[in-house]
Amino acid sequence: MTADQTDDRDRTRDRDVDAASGSTDEADDCDAFTLADFHEASQRAGRPVLTAAAVARALERSHEDVNGGLEALAERGDLERLSVATDPVVWYPSELEDLTDRERVVVFPKRREIVVDRPDQFTRAQLSQFAHLADGNGDSGYRYVVRPEDVWAAPHDTFEALRRTIRQALGQREERLEEWIESQWDRARQFRLVTHEDGYTVLEATSPEVMGNVARQKLDEEHVHAPISETEDWVREGSEAAIKRILYEAGYPVQDQRDLESGEDLEIDLQVSLRPYQRTWVDRFEEAGEGVFVGPPGSGKTIAAMGAMARVEGETLVLVPSRDLARQWADAIVEHTSLGPAQVGQYHGGQKNVRPVTITTYQIAGMDRHRSLFDDRQWGLVVFDECQHVPSDVYRRSTHLQSRHRLGLSASPIREDDRQTEIFTLVGPPIGTDWQALFDAGFVAEPELEIRYVPWGDDEQQNAYGSAEGRERYRIAAENRGKVPEIRYLLAAHPESTALVFVDYLDQGRDLAAALDVPFLSGETPHHERRRLLESFRRGDRDVLVISRVGDEGIDLPAADLAIVASGLGGSRRQGTQRVGRTMRPVGGALVYVLATRGTREEDFARRQLQHLGRKGVTVRERSVDPDERARGADEGDDTAADDADPGEESSVSE
Structure with a gap:
C-alpha cells in the first residue's frame, strides 16, 4: 500500500x-x-x-x-x-x-x-x-x-x-x-523505576493513593528498604525484577527508566535486508528499549535480533539453551553482520572467550563462579533466546544481569505451569505479527497438520496399557509398536521428501532407527556426531533422521518437507509448536503427521497440542487409520499418496 x-x-x-x-x-x-x-x-x-x-x-x-x-x-x-x-x-x-x-x-x-x-x-x-x-x-x-x-x-x-x-x-x-x-x-503509567542521584534505585508512583493501596500492600522488606516520601520507596538492590513481576501480576506494569549502563559502543551493520514486519518489530523494540519477538518458526527472529543489535550498537550478551545454539549464533552473527570472528566470543564448556559480543548458555550465566565475568561487564543489550524458559528456577537467575536493553525471542511464549506472564515481566512486552498474516503474505509456508489415530500393534501392549496407571499408561501408548508400520507407510507415500521423526523416549528412538535403518540423534549423541549428521541432512545425503527431545529446541535443525511425531511430551503446546516449526520455511509446502494410539489418553494429548496451532490459523485435520483397508489397497497395487490412499474417516480438530 x-x-x-x-x-x-x-x-x-x-x-x-x-x-x-x-x-x-x-x-x-x-x-x-x-x-x-x-x-x-x-x-x-x-x-x-x-x-x-x-x-x-x-x-x-x-x-x-x-x-x-x-x-x-x-x-x-x-x-x-x-x-x-x-x-x-x-x-x-x-x-x-x-x-x-x-x-x-x-x-x-x-x-x-x-x-x-x-x-x-x-x-x-x-x-x-x-x-x-x-x-x-x-x-x-x-x-x-x-x-x-x-x-x-x-x-x-x-x-x-x-x-x-x-x-x-x-x-x-x-x-x-x-x-x-x-x-x-493509565494503569501502565502508575509506577516507574528510576535511578536516584546517589546511585540506588527508587520505585515511584504517580500518587500517594496508588503507592499505599497497591505497592505497599504487595511489597515487603525483601523488596524495599523504606519509604522516601509518600510516592517513593527505596528499592533493595537485586529486587527490581521481583518488584516488576509482583506489580505486573497485580495489574500495574512498571516502567523501567533506570539509568543503566550501556557499555562500550560497538558499531554493527546488518548485511541483510529486514522484511517489513521485522522492521516493525525492531522499531517497536527500539522505542520501548525491551521486548520479546514472538513469531512462528521460520519468521526470522534471529535476523530481527541482529537488526536490534545494529540499532543499539552496544556490547551484547546472548543467552541460549545449549552449546549447539551458541555456535550457530556465533556463525550467524559473523555471516549476517559487519562483525568479524575476533569480535564474537563463546563462553561455555567448549570454549571460554568474553568479547564485545558474547554468546553463553543460561546455565553458565546463572552459576555463581561465572556470574562475576558477566556482571562486571556493562552490556548494552542482553538477548534471551528461547525465552519461554526464563521463568524456570534455573534459567531465571540469568535475568538478574542488568542492561539498558533486553530482548527475548520465542515462537511459543507459553508454559504449561501458567507462568508465561513472568516472561514479559522479566524480559519485556510481546512484540510480534500474527501467524496467519505471515502465511497470507508468503513469508512463512503454512504446514499441513494431521493427527492420525493408529490401532495397537499387538495384544501384549494393549493389555499392558489396560493394567498400567498414570504416566506408565501414556508411555505404553506412546511406544505402541503399531506406529512403526504407519511411519514406514508415510515415508513410502512421500518418497521425495526429507523427513524428521520425533520421539520422546530413547528406547523407542533406538528401536525406530533400527527398524528404518536410519540414524538416531539424541542428547547422548556426541556434539561432533550431531553436527556431522545434521550437515549430511542439509546437503541431502540423508533424507530421514529420528530425533529425541533434543530436537525440539537447542539445536538448529535443517528444514524438512515432512515431520512425523511418533510420541510427544504429554500434549505440551510449546513442544507441538517447536516440532511443527521444523517444517516452516519461506517457500514450498510441508506436512506434519502426529501419531496417537487410538482409544488412549494420547488422543486427547495430541488434540491439546495442535488446537493451540489451530487457533493461530494452521489447518489441522484428524484421520483414523485402517491398516486392513491399506493392506488391501497395497495388494491391488495402489501406490497413491497417503492423503488419498488412507480411507479413514477425516475431520477437523474442534475447539
Missing part, C-alpha cells in the same frame, strides 16, 4: 467513524443501544434475523428500550426492517446482503472481543497494535481479544494516538471498549 493510498484509507476511515457517530444528540440517543448490542443478541440467539422481543430476551433489556434503539439504528441505516406474517417486524443488519464481498468488524465490548470477517491487511495491522489474535482461520474469520498486556505494550506515545488506531481498525466508535482500554493505558 502506497503512502497516498494509506492517506486515502485513513480519510475514508475517519469519514466512516464520523458517519457512524452522527451528531451529538444522535450519539446520546444511541448510547443505550448500539449495533454491537444487536450483534451480541444475534450471537446469543444463533441467527442474524431477530424480532425486537428476541433481542430484548437475549440482552435481558426492556422491549421498549430495545425497540427504540432498533428504530434509531434503522434511521442511521445500520439495520433493515422487514414485516412478515407471523410478527409485525423483524430486524437484520444492513450489511447482511453483501457480507460475502466485504470486510465486517463486529465488536463485543463486554467480552472485549472483536470478530472480523475478511479483514484486509490494514485492519489486521491496526488490530495487532492493541489486541491479541485468539483464533485465526481464513475461511471463517478472525477473533481478537483485547487483553491488559496488549494495551500496556501498545506502540503509542499518547492515548489519543492509540484511540485513533482503535477507531481506524473498527471503523466506528465503541465508547465502552475505549473507556476500558484507557483505564488500562
Whole structure:
C-alpha cells in the first residue's frame, strides 16, 4: 500500500467513524443501544434475523428500550426492517446482503472481543497494535481479544494516538471498549523505576493513593528498604525484577527508566535486508528499549535480533539453551553482520572467550563462579533466546544481569505451569505479527497438520496399557509398536521428501532407527556426531533422521518437507509448536503427521497440542487409520499418496 493510498484509507476511515457517530444528540440517543448490542443478541440467539422481543430476551433489556434503539439504528441505516406474517417486524443488519464481498468488524465490548470477517491487511495491522489474535482461520474469520498486556505494550506515545488506531481498525466508535482500554493505558503509567542521584534505585508512583493501596500492600522488606516520601520507596538492590513481576501480576506494569549502563559502543551493520514486519518489530523494540519477538518458526527472529543489535550498537550478551545454539549464533552473527570472528566470543564448556559480543548458555550465566565475568561487564543489550524458559528456577537467575536493553525471542511464549506472564515481566512486552498474516503474505509456508489415530500393534501392549496407571499408561501408548508400520507407510507415500521423526523416549528412538535403518540423534549423541549428521541432512545425503527431545529446541535443525511425531511430551503446546516449526520455511509446502494410539489418553494429548496451532490459523485435520483397508489397497497395487490412499474417516480438530 502506497503512502497516498494509506492517506486515502485513513480519510475514508475517519469519514466512516464520523458517519457512524452522527451528531451529538444522535450519539446520546444511541448510547443505550448500539449495533454491537444487536450483534451480541444475534450471537446469543444463533441467527442474524431477530424480532425486537428476541433481542430484548437475549440482552435481558426492556422491549421498549430495545425497540427504540432498533428504530434509531434503522434511521442511521445500520439495520433493515422487514414485516412478515407471523410478527409485525423483524430486524437484520444492513450489511447482511453483501457480507460475502466485504470486510465486517463486529465488536463485543463486554467480552472485549472483536470478530472480523475478511479483514484486509490494514485492519489486521491496526488490530495487532492493541489486541491479541485468539483464533485465526481464513475461511471463517478472525477473533481478537483485547487483553491488559496488549494495551500496556501498545506502540503509542499518547492515548489519543492509540484511540485513533482503535477507531481506524473498527471503523466506528465503541465508547465502552475505549473507556476500558484507557483505564488500562493509565494503569501502565502508575509506577516507574528510576535511578536516584546517589546511585540506588527508587520505585515511584504517580500518587500517594496508588503507592499505599497497591505497592505497599504487595511489597515487603525483601523488596524495599523504606519509604522516601509518600510516592517513593527505596528499592533493595537485586529486587527490581521481583518488584516488576509482583506489580505486573497485580495489574500495574512498571516502567523501567533506570539509568543503566550501556557499555562500550560497538558499531554493527546488518548485511541483510529486514522484511517489513521485522522492521516493525525492531522499531517497536527500539522505542520501548525491551521486548520479546514472538513469531512462528521460520519468521526470522534471529535476523530481527541482529537488526536490534545494529540499532543499539552496544556490547551484547546472548543467552541460549545449549552449546549447539551458541555456535550457530556465533556463525550467524559473523555471516549476517559487519562483525568479524575476533569480535564474537563463546563462553561455555567448549570454549571460554568474553568479547564485545558474547554468546553463553543460561546455565553458565546463572552459576555463581561465572556470574562475576558477566556482571562486571556493562552490556548494552542482553538477548534471551528461547525465552519461554526464563521463568524456570534455573534459567531465571540469568535475568538478574542488568542492561539498558533486553530482548527475548520465542515462537511459543507459553508454559504449561501458567507462568508465561513472568516472561514479559522479566524480559519485556510481546512484540510480534500474527501467524496467519505471515502465511497470507508468503513469508512463512503454512504446514499441513494431521493427527492420525493408529490401532495397537499387538495384544501384549494393549493389555499392558489396560493394567498400567498414570504416566506408565501414556508411555505404553506412546511406544505402541503399531506406529512403526504407519511411519514406514508415510515415508513410502512421500518418497521425495526429507523427513524428521520425533520421539520422546530413547528406547523407542533406538528401536525406530533400527527398524528404518536410519540414524538416531539424541542428547547422548556426541556434539561432533550431531553436527556431522545434521550437515549430511542439509546437503541431502540423508533424507530421514529420528530425533529425541533434543530436537525440539537447542539445536538448529535443517528444514524438512515432512515431520512425523511418533510420541510427544504429554500434549505440551510449546513442544507441538517447536516440532511443527521444523517444517516452516519461506517457500514450498510441508506436512506434519502426529501419531496417537487410538482409544488412549494420547488422543486427547495430541488434540491439546495442535488446537493451540489451530487457533493461530494452521489447518489441522484428524484421520483414523485402517491398516486392513491399506493392506488391501497395497495388494491391488495402489501406490497413491497417503492423503488419498488412507480411507479413514477425516475431520477437523474442534475447539
